Amino acid sequence: MQSSSWGRSAFQLFNYVFLIAMSILCILPLVHILAISFSSSAAVSAGDVTFWPVDFTFKSYSFILDNPKFLTSVGITLERVVIGTIINLFLAVLTAYPLSKEVSAFRHRTWFAWLFVFTILFNGGLIPWYMTIKMTGLIDTIWALVLPGAVAVFHIILLLNFFRALPKELEEAAFVDGAGHWTTLWRIMVPLSMPAIATILLFTLVQHWNSWFDGMILMNKPAHYPLATYLQSIIIKLDFENLRQEDIYLLGLISDRTSKAAQIFLGTLPILLAYPFLQKHFMKGIVLGSVKG
Amino acid sequence: MKTGKLTLAIVIMLSMVLTACGNNDKPQEPSKESGGNAGSAAVSDPNPEPFGKYEKTVEVHAAVASEPNWKFPEGDSFENNAWTRGYEQELGIKVVYDWTTNEGSYFNKMNVAITSGDLPDVFVVNGAQLRLLAEADQLADLTEVYEKYAAPFTKELIEGDGGLGLKAASHGGKLVGLPKSGSTIYELPMVWLRTDWMKKLNLQEPKTMQDVLAIAEAFKNGDPDGNGKPDTFGLPITKDLYGGMASLTGFANSYHAYPQMWVKDKDGKAVYGSTQPEMKATLQQLADMYKKGLIDPEFGVKDAEKVTDDFVNSKFGLTFGANWNPLNFIDLKTKNPDSDWKAVPIVSSDDQTALGSIGFPATQFTVVRKGFEHPEAVVKMLNFYQEKRYGKTKDESVYNPNDAKGNQTHVYTSALVKSDKANEMTISDLKNLAEAVTKQDKSILTDYIPEYEKMIKFKDGDLSGWASTRQGGPEDSGFSILIKAYDSSSYVANLFGGQTETMSAKWSTLDKLEKETFTKIILGYSDISAFDEFVEKWNALGGKKITEEVNRDLSAQQE
Numbered sequence: 037m038q039s040s041s042w043g044r045s046a047f048q049l050f051n052y053v054f055l056i057a058m059s060i061l062c063i064l065p066l067v068h069i070l071a072i073s074f075s076s077s078a079a080v081s082a083g084d085v086t087f088w089p090v091d092f093t094f095k096s097y098s099f100i101l102d103n104p105k106f107l108t109s110v111g112i113t114l115e116r117v118v119i120g121t122i123i124n125l126f127l128a129v130l131t132a133y134p135l136s137k138e139v140s141a142f143r144h145r146t147w148f149a150w151l152f153v154f155t156i157l158f159n160g161g162l163i164p165w166y167m168t169i170k171m172t173g174l175i176d177t178i179w180a181l182v183l184p185g186a187v188a189v190f191h192i193i194l195l196l197n198f199f200r201a202l203p204k205e206l207e208e209a210a211f212v213d214g215a216g217h218w219t220t221l222w223r224i225m226v227p228l229s230m231p232a233i234a235t236i237l238l239f240t241l242v243q244h245w246n247s248w249f250d251g252m253i254l255m256n257k258p259a260h261y262p263l264a265t266y267l268q269s270i271i272i273k274l275d276f277e278n279l280r281q282e283d284i285y286l287l288g289l290i291s292d293r294t295s296k297a298a299q300i301f302l303g304t305l306p307i308l309l310a311y312p313f314l315q316k317h318f319m320k321g322i323v324l325g326s327v328k329g
Numbered sequence: 330m331k332t333g334k335l336t337l338a339i340v341i342m343l344s345m346v347l348t349a350c351g352n353n354d355k356p357q358e359p360s361k362e363s364g365g366n367a368g369s370a371a372v373s374d375p376n377p378e379p380f381g382k383y384e385k386t387v388e389v390h391a392a393v394a395s396e397p398n399w400k401f402p403e404g405d406s407f408e409n410n411a412w413t414r415g416y417e418q419e420l421g422i423k424v425v426y427d428w429t430t431n432e433g434s435y436f437n438k439m440n441v442a443i444t445s446g447d448l449p450d451v452f453v454v455n456g457a458q459l460r461l462l463a464e465a466d467q468l469a470d471l472t473e474v475y476e477k478y479a480a481p482f483t484k485e486l487i488e489g490d491g492g493l494g495l496k497a498a499s500h501g502g503k504l505v506g507l508p509k510s511g512s513t514i515y516e517l518p519m520v521w522l523r524t525d526w527m528k529k530l531n532l533q534e535p536k537t538m539q540d541v542l543a544i545a546e547a548f549k550n551g552d553p554d555g556n557g558k559p560d561t562f563g564l565p566i567t568k569d570l571y572g573g574m575a576s577l578t579g580f581a582n583s584y585h586a587y588p589q590m591w592v593k594d595k596d597g598k599a600v601y602g603s604t605q606p607e608m609k610a611t612l613q614q615l616a617d618m619y620k621k622g623l624i625d626p627e628f629g630v631k632d633a634e635k636v637t638d639d640f641v642n643s644k645f646g647l648t649f650g651a652n653w654n655p656l657n658f659i660d661l662k663t664k665n666p667d668s669d670w671k672a673v674p675i676v677s678s679d680d681q682t683a684l685g686s687i688g689f690p691a692t693q694f695t696v697v698r699k700g701f702e703h704p705e706a707v708v709k710m711l712n713f714y715q716e717k718r719y720g721k722t723k724d725e726s727v728y729n730p731n732d733a734k735g736n737q738t739h740v741y742t743s744a745l746v747k748s749d750k751a752n753e754m755t756i757s758d759l760k761n762l763a764e765a766v767t768k769q770d771k772s773i774l775t776d777y778i779p780e781y782e783k784m785i786k787f788k789d790g791d792l793s794g795w796a797s798t799r800q801g802g803p804e805d806s807g808f809s810i811l812i813k814a815y816d817s818s819s820y821v822a823n824l825f826g827g828q829t830e831t832m833s834a835k836w837s838t839l840d841k842l843e844k845e846t847f848t849k850i851i852l853g854y855s856d857i858s859a860f861d862e863f864v865e866k867w868n869a870l871g872g873k874k875i876t877e878e879v880n881r882d883l884s885a886q887q888e
Contacts, residue, residue, distance in 0.1 A: 269396075
């Protein structure tokens with residue numbers, strides 16, 4: 037008895053130490069960035085800053101708040117996240133519902149399901165992607181960031197599996213009471229699937245917040261860049277080879293690290309805040325007790 | 330009357346062509362070309378105006394790189410500034426930027442645009458893209474419009490490199506782009522020494538490479554920062570090995586090795602400098618230095634930015650780098666006002682003079698889409714740029730203005746078609762700068778006004794002008810070394826700046842192989858004999874073929 041409880045507490049101890057160490061590993065880089073953003077730039081390039089600010093200053097933050105480009109890009113990202121997430125979720129629910137039906141109810145279900153899966157496995161590549169967006173006239177508009185990824189097949193699969201796991205009796209009960217597909221979907225299925233929808237919501241949110249490549253390729257003016265693209269373009273790695281007299285201005289960009297750190301931190305903040313609120317949905321029990329007897 | 334004049338012109342042109350042909354054994358390439366082309370040009374339009382304004386405004390769709398943190402005067406932007414207004418008001422050209430992005434992403438995005446056939450009218454490409462587009466016949470032939478519309482001053486600037494830039498911008502005998510030339514002498518490597526450490530350890534200015542090595546050793550072992558800890562190193566290197574900061578280039582030059590560039594061997598053939606025996610001697614020396622602990626063992630993971638931090642932390646007092654290195658030492662000066670640096674020329678390991686290596690004049694080109702109706706607009710914009718930036722009517726307050734706080738803005742980098750001064754002119758500007766600073770007379774200046782003002786500030790005791798003074802002051806500065814090296818021709822220029830067909834496929838592999846092998850040799854993971862294996866591998870993996878192609882292209886340009 038004693039040895040097993042000793043083993044258990046050893047395991048628990050190890051577990052805690054391990055998990056705490058892992059979380060510290062994840063948090064420290066962010067703390068470092070935060071410390072840099074509150075330090076003077078001389079202290080930063082001297083490497084004096086680790087996890088606590090040196091020569092505490094708000095200079096970087098006041099500089100950013102005066103910087104219209106940062107604020108515009110935040111605005112564009114917010115627009116993109118809101119529009120993109122709504123469209124994504126709406127389309128995912130609408131697509132997942134029929135695909136979750138049995139073949140007896142929806143005869144070509146398998147064929148359609150494979151049609152969607154096909155797009156995960158194969159895609160046209162960069163150039164056709166670009167040309168499609170170009171020729172549909174979306175280039176340089178907010179819709180170029182939102183529409184190309186609007187049907188997220190992975191999310192659809194998640195959701196359709198969740199729909200299938202719901203007790204069939206619920207649906208049958210709804211039909212008996214005279215509900216059509218539309219009512220069943222929105223009044224029964226969707227409210228019951230909140231945990232899955234929250235998961236998808238979080239995925240979509242993070243994905244829209246973080247993606248920078250499409251912004252770079254599809255937006256023609258830096259003024260139309262979403263936040264991630266804007267950050268990517270200022271946090272460039274300098275190529276010191278072949279630096280010419282005309283490129284000397286690039287050198288000025290290096291000692292700019294404190295303001296970069298501040299912008300990175302502000303850029304991560306909203307998504308950090310969103311996480312804990314959505315997290316709890318993952319854990320929630322799913323359909324406990326909905327059908328009795 | 331008019332026909333008479335025309336006939337006369339043709340006769341004169343023809344006679345010029347004939348004279349040029351008669352002198353064919355002499356390399357009289359430019360005059361022969363200009364004779365021939367001006368002849369055909371004169372037939373179609375006897376009176377082209379380099380600065381002529383279009384009666385009806387011409388709209389030019391363009392793409393060029395710009396950085397998001399460029400600053401402009403109040404109300405201006407990259408799309409609307411002194412240049413775009415100047416183009417429109419004085420030339421009747423309305424520039425519409427189809428797209429722009431930062432330099433780091435620009436050529437990737439250009440690749441997408443090229444592959445999807447979505448080209449603007451005027452845009453900037455690199456050597457590989459120029460070759461690709463020219464082979465696919467997507468570019469307008471600028472030979473004639475350049476001859477006709479380029480102002481004499483433009484030609485002087487563009488051809489100031491001996492016509493190398495124009496050759497690189499030509500394909501199959503046609504000029505398909507305007508080179509974005511620059512002063513390559515600016516890349517010349519030099520030795521930077523921390524003078525407060527030199528004084529402390531009683532060291533003399535180096536005369537030979539042996540002196541340099543002795544200084545490196547003294548900086549490692551003599552505790553130059555006086556903190557009682559052996560935390561300094563002799564020689565900084567970055568993980569990229571080459572470049573303008575903590576570079577091996579200047580070190581190798583001291584051993585007459587010219588890594589990363591094409592040089593002539595003793596038979597007059599072009600060879601790649603990194604594979605020559607002199608490079609082996611250089612690496613042997615570096616490996617010995619590493620064994621003695623003179624080189625930071627972590628150099629393999631440090632980029633230029635990290636190494637800059639080490640300078641600020643007083644880890645190094647000796648480095649091979651470009652003239653602008655002091656600009657990266659500003660934080661050191663702020664943190665430690667006693668620290669100071671000076672530049673000395675690279676020194677030789679034997680009795681022959683050491684020559685610093687410099688690059689090829691043009692690596693980027695402004696091109697025009699084939700089928701665009703006004704290819705001459707691009708030449709006019711180039712005329713305009715060079716006239717307003719460097720010519721008689723230059724006006725810094727308009728085309729290189731400061732913002733309300735007195736800081737330089739980025740208007741000067743925002744012109745669509747740019748090409749800057751070649752070495753000759755830059756050196757004369759630098760001489761004028763030095764004289765102006767010595768005499769405190771601004772009227773002598775021909776350029777470098779912001780640098781001048783900072784240096785005058787430093788003379789009055791303002792530390793913010795320190796870096797500019799070390800870079801550009803009359804003595805012991807980066808610029809003073811450039812002037813000396815140029816006047817005594819102590820430099821070797823890269824022979825070849827274009828792309829060959831095998832290069833596009835193989836170059837990145839070869840470059841990686843080179844840097845990996847050299848890093849391993851320096852770190853002692855590989856014996857020096859690994860160099861010979863590297864040369865063999867390099868040749869086998871495409872280097873041999875590339876060398877042949879480079880020689881073929883070079884001899885084609887000679888004809």
